[in-house]
Amino acid sequence: MPSKTRITIKDVAREAGCGVATASRVLNNSGPASADVRKRVEKAARSLGFSFSATGRALQSKRSMTIGCLVPSLANPVFAEAVQGAQEVLLGSGYQLLISSSNYDGAIDNEAIATLLSNDVDGLIVTMTAPEKSRELKQARERNIPVSLMFHDPLDGFCSAYVDNFEAAREIARQFAALGHRRTGFLALRFATSDRSRNRYAGFLAECRARGLPDPALIEISEAEAKTPEKLADILREHSGLTAVFASNDFLAIAVQKAARLSGWRVPEDLSVAGFDGIEIGRMLDIPLATIETRPAAMGRQAAETLLCALQGGPFEQRPALPFQFRAGATLAAPRPESPTAAGIAPQPPSVPSLKYALKQG
Amino acid sequence: MPSKTRITIKDVAREAGCGVATASRVLNNSGPASADVRKRVEKAARSLGFSFSATGRALQSKRSMTIGCLVPSLANPVFAEAVQGAQEVLLGSGYQLLISSSNYDGAIDNEAIATLLSNDVDGLIVTMTAPEKSRELKQARERNIPVSLMFHDPLDGFCSAYVDNFEAAREIARQFAALGHRRTGFLALRFATSDRSRNRYAGFLAECRARGLPDPALIEISEAEAKTPEKLADILREHSGLTAVFASNDFLAIAVQKAARLSGWRVPEDLSVAGFDGIEIGRMLDIPLATIETRPAAMGRQAAETLLCALQGGPFEQRPALPFQFRAGATLAAPRPESPTAAGIAPQPPSVPSLKYALKQG
DNA sequence: GGTCAAAGTGGAAACGTTTCCATCATCAGA
DNA sequence: TCTGATGATGGAAACGTTTCCACTTTGACC
Incomplete structure (x- = not known):
């Protein structure tokens, strides 16, 4: 086998009949070179199939x-x-x-x-x-x-x-509150290792307290539980009385809907659900998912x-937080009136399925 | 600013009072070294916070x-x-x-x-x-x-x-045929640039022909159309008479369901839909998606x-194709009996929503 | 005590590049 | 014709490693 070893700039220089310094200058357009040698070097490089070694370059140029x-x-x-x-x-x-x-x-x-x-x-x-x-x-x-x-x-x-996860989560709390929900829960995946998850809970909690509502239940679950609707259904049943659940991401929110269905609950009539992230698929669902839309x-x-x-030598500066937007879906509704805590609050119609929205270009 | 430049093995050697060759041998465990110098080198490396430069190594070791x-x-x-x-x-x-x-x-x-x-x-x-x-x-x-x-x-x-996309697509054709579908379509995204998409269509077509069924309609769509259910609905209406659609991936299949809903069709009663890939979310849906499950x-x-x-010096050998598996969902059903082509074929109940399945470990 | 093998050690070359510097030719202007 | 400047050119060093090789030291054995 020919087993061609790497073609270096030395090979090019030899083929072109010049020094490596000249070859380097030509190939990089980084210095003077006569039209003659320039042509020879370029031809040699082409015919040999030369390409620079990023390693050699990196070592020398730091x-x-x-x-x-x-x-x-x-x-x-x-x-x-x-x-x-x-x-x-x-x-x-x-x-x-x-x-x-x-x-x-x-x-x-x-x-x-x-x-x-x-x-x-x-x-x-x-x-x-x-x-x-x-x-x-x-x-x-x-x-x-x-x-x-x-x-x-x-x-x-x-x-x-x-x-801003904190602010975005507050928005969910506001939406829940506006519909009259009092007993809410936050479904957290990887709470210990994800500051995003923690910030979302913090914002959700803060807004609930600011409104004099009970603290939302913090429900931590494992990854195995997150992707098994049956287990999720068990967990949700342990937290009876919740009328709205904020899932820490959209995938989880969809799993929650599946779990609710397994328990015979209807979304949003029996349970309101909101997600986070705004994945595209959430809009395609039969019951479009209410969520915070972000642009990863x-x-x-x-x-x-x-x-x-x-x-490139410019300044290294912090830019403002990227925008998020609440996406109305059909997974949110007022809690059932028979719920004693919600009595007296007029139930509102669920959000329209497909609301127009726009995000500023990121 | 101190602006520490990179710490090299030379620095370590100097600090340890030995040559670079020795330092290299110690740090790589690649040759003899006395306990004494070994200790000194290791200490020096630690205190200086030395770590190898992958670039230097790459250049020398090729x-x-x-x-x-x-x-x-x-x-x-x-x-x-x-x-x-x-x-x-x-x-x-x-x-x-x-x-x-x-x-x-x-x-x-x-x-x-x-x-x-x-x-x-x-x-x-x-x-x-x-x-x-x-x-x-x-x-x-x-x-x-x-x-x-x-x-x-x-x-x-x-x-x-x-x-094996070809074989997998044949399986979809078999499932459609078993339910009595004759007028089918293949919804293709990036048909020109994706051999996967082409192979899937080829297999689908081959199996239909092998069974004496009409050629499936090849419906090529753009990415913009794929993520806009309204446009998708228009396209589907142009291809009236289809009773089953095979979408070239799951996301598209979910969009098709949305589009069908927009047109007032019900899945699977009015239109059967199958996807490809087997994304997790397909199982969480209200109507779980029938698809080919693969393991990316x-x-x-x-x-x-x-x-x-x-x-690592071993053989470089082709392994057999990875397994795929048809995942039954609830998006497949027999075509409506009023469809003249399907008359005489006994309609079958739709697949059970949540079927146990297992894939060989990849 | 002398010989030899083995172990320990460091100098130097090599990897592929860029760049500094010195050399040389050419040419304009006096 | 000479001077100085300009442009073209190539040798060599440097970047951070590893490894070859040669040298020194140690210790065992006769």
């Missing part, structure tokens, strides 16, 4: 043209879309995305960052369990490597592309843009 | 410990899950994933591969528009870089982790495993 990206999991469409957004921004920039995922494991988070750092990434885009106490993330800053967070509230010296791709784009700006 | 991965888009959960699967396999292996996406653009596909190659990747995992005619992919082979395809039927010298994550895992095996 810039790897690589950006590290860490997310909990690409199996979660929210993160996958964010990465896709970042990828799109980076596409024409010359930067490559080195990706890692931790499967929601805090220890792996930090390991992954260390690995990315030792891969000489020029910047980092990160969503992780506990950025505020990550030694590795601090190391990145000490090395003057810009770090863009995604989905997290802004932190110390890092920028973040995020949506826009977060990825913003994180990448901020980073790119810093890498 | 192995970048990096695997390039190209998919059409991470916004499609099928691909995102596949990448996640690959990532999981690679996690402990020391290999990093360098990722690219082309947004279904064949030109970008090839550019992206060229870029990955110039990043000295040790292997490639690829899903693209036209692998069979990609010059860049051939280049990879000439450089002896192993290439694992995903989702594509096996090709020339490349291995592929795939599911398993494809990613297999692609990565095959590659890893080759990179």
Whole structure:
């Protein structure tokens, strides 16, 4: 077998009959060269099929043209879309995305960052369990490597592309309250490891208290339970008396509807349900899902843009939180009047299924 | 600002009072070293916070410990899950994933591969528009870089982790036929650029013909149409007389149901619908979606495993196609008896909503 | 005490690039 | 014709590793 080894700039220079310095200048358009040698070098490069070794370049220029990206999991469409957004921004920039995922494991988070750092990434885009106490993330800053967070509230010296989970959750509480719900619950997945989940609960709780309503029940569930409607139904039955449930993401909200159906409850007549994230499919459902609409791709784009700006010598500055929007669905209605706590409050018709909405471009 | 520059093995050697060769041997456990110097080097490395530069290593060892991965888009959960699967396999292996996406653009596909190659990747995992005619992919082979395809039927010298779309689509045709459907349609997204979509149609068509049924209508739609149920409804109305539609993926199948509802049709009484992929959410729906269940994550895992095996000196061999399984839902029923073509065929009850199923581990 | 093998050690080359610097030719202006 | 400037060119160093090789030290055995 011919087993061609890599073709280097030396090969090109030899073929063109010039020095490597000249070949480099020609191929990079980075210095003077006669028309003659220029032609020879270009021809040689083409005929040999030469392409630069990013490694050689990185070593000499101290810039790897690589950006590290860490997310909990690409199996979660929210993160996958964010990465896709970042990828799109980076596409024409010359930067490559080195990706890692931790499967929601805090220890792996930090390991992954260390690995990315030792891969000489020029910047980092990160969503992780506990950025505020990550030694590795601090190391990145000490090395003057810009770090863009995604989905997290802004932190110390890092920028973040995020949506205000606290405020968004308050909006859900408002919607529930406006319909007359008093006994509500928050269904939390990965509460311990997700600051998003915690912020959503905090906002939900704060607004309920501000309105003099009882504290919402905090119902933590495992991933296994989240994807098994039967188990979910059992859990919901343990929390009888709830008239509205706020699920910490849309997928969970859809599972809750399935669980409700298994228990013989109707949504929204017997139970109102709201989600979070605003995945596309929620609008396609028979009973469109009420939810907070966010733009994960826009977060990825913003994180990448901020980073790119810093890498190109511009300022590295925090931008305002990305907008969210309440999407009315058909999963919300007033609680049944026979519920004693809701007595006296006039029931309202459920939201119209397909409401027009628009989000500012992210 | 202190602006610490990178700490190299030279710094460690100086701090430990030994040569770099010795420091390297200690830190890699790759050669003899006295207990004394070993201790000094390790202490120095720790106190300086040393970590290897992957770039320096790559340059010298000619192995970048990096695997390039190209998919059409991470916004499609099928691909995102596949990448996640690959990532999981690679996690402990020391290999990093360098990722690219082309947004279904064949030109970008090839550019992206060229870029990955110039990043000295040790292997490639690829899903693209036209692998069979990609010059860049051939280049990879000439450089002896192993290439694992995903989702594509096996090709020339490349291995592929795939599911047999042709056979799977035949299964859908069988299910339709068994219920008595004659006038069927295939709803195709990105037919021109997706061999998966084409293979599915081919299998569907072949089985219909084998049974003496009329050719299914091939209905190509745009992405904009796919995510706008109103437009989809218009399109479906143009193809009146169809009693069953096979959508080329689950998301589309769900959109079809929405569209049918908009037209006042009921699923499955007025229209049977089947999807493809087997996304989790399909099972949570009010009317669970009949579909072909595949395991994208398993494809990613297999692609990565095959590659890893080759990179570690083992054989690089094609494995059999990954299993698929028909998932019965509630979106399938016999056509209405008033349909003249279906007269005389006994209508069957719709499939049970929640059928137990199991897939062999991928 | 002398010989030899083994273990310990560090200098230097190599990987592919870019860039600094020195050299050389050319040419305009005096 | 000479001077100085300008443009073209290539040698060599540097980036951070690993590994080859040569050298020194140690210790065992006769």
